[in-house]
Each structure stands twice: as structure tokens, then as C-alpha cells.
Amino acid sequence: MLILECPYCGVEAEETELHAGGQAHIKRETVGSDDDAFEHYLFSRANPRGVHLERWRHANGCGKWFHAARSTTTLEVFGTYSAQTFEPPKAIVDAITAKHPNWSFDQWKDLS
Secondary structure (H helix, E strand, O other), rough: OEEEOOOOOOOOEEEEHHHEEEOOOOOOOOOOOOHHHHHHHHHOOOOOOOEEEEEEEEEOOOEEEEEEEEEOOOEEEEEEEEEEOOOOHHHEEEHHHOOOOOHHHHHHHHOO
């Protein structure tokens, strides 16, 4: 079972108390975007094997959205952080690169 700590209320919640919201750190297209950009936003997502940055909502708790860094192959959680940030905190990046030395946030963003 996947257990994530909500960075807002500090509760360690099982995945049944949370709601997955897909890939984190993507540019959200809106009114005025051309059709190709909007299509890319709707249908193109990274689906890497390994470290993935995701959006989660603490649905049965404080109700806030947050980001989580985890491995899709082992379910290892590297950390959670505020959804209002543009990239993972240094401590989480350091935890990821300690186990996956070739991983970088810039490289991961290019998968979007």
C-alpha cells in the first residue's frame, strides 16, 4: 500500500484516503492556446519507469493538493511537497539522485 505524508497537515495517509491527480509540473494550457498546445496538454503525459513526480489530493483529510516524488517500480516515496512550487525541494532531489544518480529534474521536465 502506498502511504504519503500530506505536507500541509502532516498526516501519513494511505492511498485510499488520497486522490491521484496525474503528472506534476506540467504547463497547463488555457484560453488563447493554439490547438496543438492544448492537445499536447490534454493527451501527452510522461509515463516513466522509475522516478515520477505526481499530484495528489488529501481527499479524506485537509483537501489540499500536493506533489509527491516516488518510484513507479518500487513504490518508494522520496518525499512530498507543496503544489505551489515549480520544482521539487533540494532535499527530495538529493534523495532521488542518491539512489538514481542519472536522474535530474530538467531531464524529467523534458518528458512532458
